[in-house]
Amino acid sequence: MAANGGPLRALKELGNTRRAGLVVLLLLDLCLQPVRGYLSSEQHIPNYVQDVPQARSTATPAAAAVKVQMTSTTSYSSQCPSLGLCSKLPPACMTCNTSTSCRYGKPVTFQCSVNQTVHCVDESGQPQKTFPFRMKCQFCWQLPPSQYRCSESTSCMTVSCPRKRYNANCSVLDHVHCLGNREFHKMLYCNWTGGYKWSTALALSITLGGFGADRFYLGQWREGLGKLFSFGGLGIWTLIDVLLIGVGYVGPADGSLYI
Incomplete structure (x- = not known):
């Protein structure tokens, strides 16, 4: 009996050891399941990958500003003829050192320089950046009516005695050169029609x-x-x-x- 009890006891202890090992493995598997879920989720993406769209959005306003600057330069250059005579440039294409001490109604010469992105030549075809410009000494508000445009008023009486006037906003035409502000106010006679014959x-x-x-x-x-x-x-x-x-x-x- 004693001899038979020894092997049986050993087998029982071995079975108990295996069961204890299985229980430990099951407990480890339960503990590692959250770790596997975290590793397989999208939260494990590195921060530098998530920051890429934000970096792109930060660079977008700078690109837009460059685009706007290029558009404004293009529109500015389109108003000035390229490689034309400097004496034929509109006032918006040049900057002149004007003076109001000239004699009214007489020709006067001022020293002018072309603005950026503007290219012009003299009569011999040589490029110029600074050149003398000859114009008539007169203020913008003294120009003849054919050289400026004014706003019209439809609220004043044209048929009255004495004739009515209104305060008009006027601006000089693009190709006309004059002294002073190119936009001014002027009192004009009411001159509009409602279609009556x-x-x-x-x-x-x-x-x-x-x-x-x-x-x-x-x-x-x-x-x-x-x-x-x-x-x-x-x-x-x-x-x-x-x-x-x-x-x-x-x-x-x-x-x-x-x-």
């Missing part, structure tokens, strides 16, 4: 003036009703309106000029 108003006044047709046509409906119900003021008002419209004293109600 003087010939039509006069014809209505002669033929149908007794019914107020001329006043209705000009937009003066109160006077038109007065003439209609008074039969043209018994003819007196009709004759007066023929004279007033004929000389241009009576005009459209909106204050515009005849066509």
Whole structure:
């Protein structure tokens, strides 16, 4: 019995050892599962990989600024003729040392230099950066009306005595050279039209003036009703309106000029 008990006890101890080993392996596997999940997840991506899009977005405004600068340079260069005569350049293409001590209305010569990205030549074809420029001594606001453009007003009365004026914003044409500010204010006479014809108003006044047709046509409906119900003021008002419209004293109600 003793001899048989020894091997059986050894087998039991061996079985217990194996079971204990299996339990330990199972416990280790349970502990390592979170580690495997972390290693296989996207969170293990290095920081320098995640920073690449941010670096690209930081460089985008700089590229946009360079693009805007190139566009502005291109548009600026397109206003100035390339390799043309320096004396024919517009004022926006050059910088001149002007002086207001010159004699008004007389020719004067100033020293000018071309701006960046502008290339011009003299009459012999030689490139120039600094050159003398000859112009007429006059301020921009003293130019003739054909050399500047002004804003128009549709709120002032053109047919009135005395004639009305309005404060217009004016700017010199691109190819015109002058002294002082190229944008200025100027008081101009009201000079706009609403589409009314003087010939039509006069014809209505002669033929149908007794019914107020001329006043209705000009937009003066109160006077038109007065003439209609008074039969043209018994003819007196009709004759007066023929004279007033004929000389241009009576005009459209909106204050515009005849066509």
